[in-house]
Amino acid sequence: MFSQIKKEAIVLDKTTREIQFKQTVAIQCIGTSNFSLLEVYSDMPVKIQDTITTEDVVVKRITYEKLTTIAKNELEKTIENIVKNNTDKFVTFFNTARPIGVRRHQLDLLPMIGKKHRLAILNYLEKNGPFKSLDDLKNIEMLPDPIKIITNRIMEEILNGDTEKYHLFTMPFIKKQ
Numbered sequence: 200m201f202s203q204i205k206k207e208a209i210v211l212d213k214t215t216r217e218i219q220f221k222q223t224v225a226i227q228c229i230g231t232s233n234f235s236l237l238e239v240y241s242d243m244p245v246k247i248q249d250t251i252t253t254e255d256v257v258v259k260r261i262t263y264e265k266l267t268t269i270a271k272n273e274l275e276k277t278i279e280n281i282v283k284n285n286t287d288k289f290v291t292f293f294n295t296a297r298p299i300g301v302r303r304h305q306l307d308l309l310p311m312i313g314k315k316h317r318l319a320i321l322n323y324l325e326k327n328g329p330f331k332s333l334d335d336l337k338n339i340e341m342l343p344d345p346i347k348i349i350t351n352r353i354m355e356e357i358l359n360g361d362t363e364k365y366h367l368f369t370m371p372f373i374k375k376q
Contacts, residue, residue: 207231208239209277210249211270216240226251227261227270231281233370234353236261247273248280262372263357274357279350286333289349292367293320293336294329299365308365310351311343 208228216225218240226239228251240257247269266274282289296305306317319339323330330336336345349368356369363371 206253207250208237208253209281210245210247210251211273211277212247212267213245214267227266228253229274229277229281231285234278234281234357234368235370235372236263236266236357238265248277260372262360275350275354278353279346282346282349282353289345290330290333290335292349293333293345294324296320305365305367308352308367309348310355311348316342 208230210226210228212227214225214227215222216238217223223240224242226241226243226245228237228239229235230237230253231250237253238259238261239251239253240259243251243256245251263271293306298304299308304317306312306320307314312320316339319342320336323339327335333345336342353368356363356366360372
């Protein structure tokens with residue numbers, strides 16, 4: 200069975216847009232399941248950092264450049280909160296990370312993870328079995344905070360947009376030709 204993707208997002212900002220010569224309320228948010236930047240057209244009462252459903256509302260994917268200044272300022276903190284609330288997904292990533300090619304590994308794509316950290320993670324997995332939580336990663340010597348590592352990677356993928364070659368955690372934004 201396919202797992203149901205949660206259709207919820209966290210509010211980054213509320214603004215107005217002119218759509219077909221009419222001022223429309225636009226809620227800028229980030230999807231919790233695949234970190235898509237979204238604009239929801241609804242006049243529902245929301246505050247920044249509220250979790251909303253994206254079902255039965257008009258939703259449009261947007262790029263980082265379309266975010267308001269407030270939304271850009273809220274983005275990193277929001278991503279960090281999503282990561283903290285969904286640690287199982289990221290523990291699974293560390294447990295199942297694989298080589299991409301002959302010279303590259305998925306772990307190499309993470310910021311602050313170099314060859315020594317990658318080898319230390321793989322050795323830990325070989326000796327101790329799969330990680331049970333992100334706290335287990337703290338047993339690896341000199342490894343930065345795993346939540347910060349993942350948050351930084353997600354931010355890179357969002358900022359680089361369609362120029363990013365590998366998307367580990369986000370859904371790529373494909374511009375129409």
